Amino acid sequence: MSDIERELRSGLPGAAPGALEAASLRLAERAASEGLLDIAYAVVDSPLGTLVAARTPRGLVTLSYADSGVDPVLEQLAARLSPRVLEAPARLDSLRRELDEYFERRRRSFDIEIDWALVRGFARRILAATAAVPFGEVASYREVARAAGNERAARAAGNALGSNPMPIVVPCHRVLRSGGALGGYTGGIERKRFLLTLEGVL
Amino acid sequence: MGVPPFQKFLEEHRDRVFRFLVASVGPADAEDCFQETFMAALRAYPRLRADSNLGAWVMTIAHRKALDVHRARARGAVAVAELPERGAEDGARDGERGLWAAARGLAARQRHALLLRFAADLDYADIAAAMGTSPEAARQSVSQALKRLRRELDDE
CATH class of the missing domain: 1.10.10.10 (Winged helix-like DNA-binding domain superfamily/Winged helix DNA-binding domain)
Known part of the structure; x- marks a missing residue:
């Protein structure tokens, strides 16, 4: 590789730290507002370990124990429902709040809407x-x-x-x-x- | 097995798409162009075949969106004040070294081939796919661009 090629490779500014993550979240919100976000998901910490929560526009479609990581859950959702899957934690805020209350014994049942798409x-x-x-x-x-x-x-x-x-x-x-x-x-x-x-x- | 979840696709390609766009349209318009690129990708995504070359495909879209910006500027649709100016000063402000600033002066074809090669890190087959040309033509555009840059640097 010539000097000029090396300089071209190294001389280009990338995004500021965190900028692409923020841009990705903005993308998810825009996708949701245009009806293109089929599945919004969030990774949620709980006393039972890491959970993956995912919802469609109709309601909660899965809440999974992420013992084998987040990816298998997302892959299953993409294969069974739609590959339009994006991380959009704000879309799962109400579920997260209900879960917190449940684990603190301040809630006895869940109010969130359920989408039964994965169950026949x-x-x-x-x-x-x-x-x-x-x-x-x-x-x-x-x-x-x-x-x-x-x-x-x-x-x-x-x-x-x-x-x-x-x-x-x-x-x-x-x-x-x-x-x-x-x-x-x-x-x-x-x-x-x-x-x-x-x-x-x- | 179909295409991967869009989030995985986004995480895998967003860095080089962004680098390409910053180099092509400048930092001020890169974010908008980034959103346009991935929104277009999201729209078409469920219709993609599982064996598609996703890296080349998304760069094709980014390339098209960058051309839109350049065309709009050429039509004067963008206020002159918003245009990223060329030259060493501008390069310093963006954190660009002199070479990339100089690359802004290349003909569109050569510049984009150069960007796809060194900013997006694509091989010639993928550059050809992104630009709708042949791998040999892509290789030639890159080598012409490098030649031009070398000449300009020697002149300085």
Whole structure:
């Protein structure tokens, strides 16, 4: 490489630190105002670790434990819903506030709108039945299956709860085995125990 | 597997798009041009094929948006006072070294080929894709631009 080429490569000012991040946030807001932001997401810290929250214009579409990082969550959203995915934390401010209140025991249910786009068929009915189990109470897999219209589908209920795209907000942690054993949990059994303790069940 | 989430695409390419735009249209218009580039990209994004060359594609858009600015200026649509002035003083103000300031004086084709090569760091195939020309023509434009710059520096 000649001197002139080296100087061309090194002589160009880049953006000031943080300027491109700020420009990207402005882009996301503009995209939202023009109806081009299909999925806005935010990375949220919680007592249960890092969460990825994402919403469509219709409502919250996922709240995921980011144990394997943020990227797999975004890739799944891009593949299943739309690749127009941008970080826009301000669009998730109300959810973040509700989560803070919940973890401080100042909130017992969530008011945020839900978009069920990632859940189909019977699983949707199971999760709707689960959403009706109040703070501080629990139900069995068989009970939510019955509420969803098929008492004998306890196993299908377990599967639907295991792939709940919105844990905490749709409280799958409140569904236990018939004998009172904790059963499974997407984010690991310790998180289920934490949430049930927070709600005063354990 | 389709195209990656737009945020990943943005993070991967925003730095060189911005560098290219600062060098092409100047710091005052670079941010606007940056927004225009990625808004256009976002509009078209879901229709892209998964195996598209995203780096060359976004530079094609940036290149087009930069040309829009240059055309608008040529038509006098931009107030003269807002134009980034050429020359060493301006370069010093932007933090540009003399070479890039001198590059502003090149013919549009040569300047853009040079920018895509050294500001956006594209290879000749991608420069050709971005400019709608052949890799050989892109290589020639870059080498002509370098020759011009060398001559100008020698004259000083």
